[in-house]
Amino acid sequence: MEAAAKLNTWMMTTGRRSGDPIEIVSHLCTALTDAGVPLWRVNIGQRFANPLLIAWGVVWTPDGTEVYDVTHARMLTDGYIGSAFEYILENQRPLHKSLRGLDPARDHVSYLEFAAEGGTDYYATLLDYGDGSQHGCTFATRAEEGFSATDLALIEAVKPGLSSAMEPITMRKSTRSLLRTYLGDGPSTAVWNGAIKRSKRSTLDAVIMFSDLRGFTAFSDTQSEQEVFDALDGYFEVVVQSVEENGGDVLKFMGDGVLSVFPISGTAETAERCRQSAMAAQAVLAGLAALNARRGAEGKGALEVGIGLNAGQVSYGNIGSQGRLDFTVLGGAVNVASRVEGLTKAVGAPVLATSSVARHAPDLFVSRGRHAVRGLKDTVEIFTLRGNAP
Numbered sequence: 001m002e003a004a005a006k007l008n009t010w011m012m013t014t015g016r017r018s019g020d021p022i023e024i025v026s027h028l029c030t031a032l033t034d035a036g037v038p039l040w041r042v043n044i045g046q047r048f049a050n051p052l053l054i055a056w057g058v059v060w061t062p063d064g065t066e067v068y069d070v071t072h073a074r075m076l077t078d079g080y081i082g083s084a085f086e087y088i089l090e091n092q093r094p095l096h097k098s099l100r101g102l103d104p105a106r107d108h109v110s111y112l113e114f115a116a117e118g119g120t121d122y123y124a125t126l127l128d129y130g131d132g133s134q135h136g137c138t139f140a141t142r143a144e145e146g147f148s149a150t151d152l153a154l155i156e157a158v159k160p161g162l163s164s165a166m167e168p169i170t171m172r173k174s175t176r177s178l179l180r181t182y183l184g185d186g187p188s189t190a191v192w193n194g195a196i197k198r199s200k201r202s203t204l205d206a207v208i209m210f211s212d213l214r215g216f217t218a219f220s221d222t223q224s225e226q227e228v229f230d231a232l233d234g235y236f237e238v239v240v241q242s243v244e245e246n247g248g249d250v251l252k253f254m255g256d257g258v259l260s261v262f263p264i265s266g267t268a269e270t271a272e273r274c275r276q277s278a279m280a281a282q283a284v285l286a287g288l289a290a291l292n293a294r295r296g297a298e299g300k301g302a303l304e305v306g307i308g309l310n311a312g313q314v315s316y317g318n319i320g321s322q323g324r325l326d327f328t329v330l331g332g333a334v335n336v337a338s339r340v341e342g343l344t345k346a347v348g349a350p351v352l353a354t355s356s357v358a359r360h361a362p363d364l365f366v367s368r369g370r371h372a373v374r375g376l377k378d379t380v381e382i383f384t385l386r387g388n389a390p
Contacts, residue, residue, distance in 0.1 A: 003035040004157035011161030016168065022065045024165045025058040028158065029065075037151045038143035040119065044127075044162070045070075045085055045136045046170045056173060082108040084124035085136045094125040094156075098146065114140050121146030127159060129167045137162070205270070206329070207262040207277040207311045207357060208337035209248065211239055211284060214304040214345060216256040227300070232256060234291050235303055242283035247276045252328060257338075261314070261329055274311060274360035281307045281351045282385060308341025309353035310334075311360075339373050340382065347371070349384040358383035 007028065015024045021044075029042050045057040055070035070080075080086055087095050099115040099122055114122065119140045127135040139155060141147055213219075213235060220228045239258045240250050248262040260280070262273040284307060292302040312333025333356075340352050347368055358365035365383035373380045 001154060001157055003031065004154055007031045007035075007158045008161030008164075011158070011165040015161070015165035018165075019169055019172075021058045021067060021166065021169050024162075024169075025060050026065045028162060029060045032154065032158070035154060037139075037154055038141045038147070039139060040142040041114070041138075041140040043138045044166065045138075046166065046173075047133060047135055048170075048174050056170075083110055084108070084122065084138050088124050088126050088136050089134060092126070094123065094152075096147070096152065097122045097124075099140070118142045120144065123147055123152055123155065125156065125159065127163045127166070129163060129170070131171075135166075135170070202316050203313060204316055205264040205312070206314050206316075206333070207248075207264065207273045207309060208314065208329070208334050209243065209258075209260040209262070209277050209280060209307065209309055210334075210337040210341045211258045211260070211281075211305055211307045212341055213256040214306055219301075231295075231300075231303060234295075235288070235305070238287035238291055239284055242280045242287055246280035246283060247273070248280055259329070259334070261316075264311070270311070271360040274357045275364065277309050277357060278351075278353070278361050278364045278385065281309065285350060305350055306341045306344035307351040308337045308339070308344070309351070309357045310337035310340055311354070311356035312336070335375060336373065336380075339375060340380075343371060343373070343382065347382065347384070351385045353383045353385075355381050355383065 010027065010031075011024065015027060018024065025042065025044050028044075029039055033039050040061065042060040043057055044060075045055055047055050056068065057070070058065060058067050084095050084097070097111065099111055099119045102111055102115055104112060111122065119142055121141050121143070122138065123140075124136060124138040127137060129135065137159075139147070219231070223231070235256070236253065236258065239260070243250050243258075243260045246262075248260045250258060250260045252259040262277050262280075264270050264273045284305060288303060288305055295302065310333050312331065314329040314331040314333050316329050336354060340354060344350055344352050349368070352368075353365060358367075364386060366386050368382045368384050370379035371382050
């Protein structure tokens with residue numbers, strides 16, 4: 001087929017080099033339509049190797065093209081179970097299904113929805129990639145006669161080109177997604193851009209936020225493993241959401257502790273970052289209160305947190321051995337944040353900050369006097385969040 005050969009050539013050259021899934025899928029659908037395939041809706045689904053996102057994809061209609069993500073939670077719903085994607089992956093063969101005369105009691109909801117929008121025929125098929133992974137694509141039409149055998153043969157004939165163009169994009173997205181999941185936004189970007197050598201680091205100013213669950217050792221000694229992990233997941237979710245929604249980056253989980261940073265790119269940004277860290281701490285307290293309400297309704301004990309805030313210069317980069325690296329921040333400012341957090345129980349407040357943070361947001365903090373901080377020669381003035389002091 002001349003149309004298939006021309007489209008495959010474009011996919012394997014221009015399309016592959018573009019790295020743009022919307023351009024690739026739009027070109028695919030336009031070329032197929034020009035060749036006589038009566039397309040109405042096309043979905044090119046791509047699977048992820050990721051603990052949070054399981055798939056992404058591109059949906060084309062004559063009105064436009066858009067990218068979407070699919071979480072693991074969504075895969076467990078009726079949206080996937082019984083769908084064409086599940087069918088082709090489980091049975092390892094294409095699916096050609098008429099959208100006429102459907103049975104609402106037996107047919108998947110997606111078929112019913114497409115039929116209600118005027119769809120007449122539906123085709124789903126697999127894409128095979130070089131790493132052994134399989135991905136799905138679906139094609140729907142509103143044409144009265146549906147898809148012909150020639151239409152389906154053309155769709156099958158252009159799959160090598162489509163796979164060639166989409167596979168590198170999927171591999172890159174999967175890699176970046178994994179880096180983002182395990183390292184956070186800032187570190188993942190740095191590693192992706194080449195900061196991968198041992199001892200390669202940069203110095204920057206930042207607000208450091210260190211949070212830790214109180215009494216976690218005793219808690220873990222008296223609770224089941226499942227309860228411990230459930231509690232940690234709930235707590236981590238609260239902290240990560242609070243930090244990221246207020247402009248910070250969660251850098252590391254350390255047991256039940258969380259190390260977060262709010263990088264400062266210039267003097268004018270210092271006050272903003274200090275306020276953002278304070279707002280993040282407030283959000284953690286509010287989120288934990290909501291989590292504890294749910295835990296209480298389930299007969300579970302409340303979780304308590306201590307948070308230390310400090311601003312200063314840190315070293316940001318890779319440390320480790322020749323064969324194993326870790327991306328982290330180091331420096332006196334980090335140590336002080338951790339040790340200030342350690343004072344929260346003695347002071348009787350869940351959030352403590354040094355003057356390096358509090359002086360930039362005086363309306364949010366109140367002084368609790370000077371305190372000895374382990375490792376420092378002189379005492380340090382400590383501040384609590386207003387409304388959280390005893």
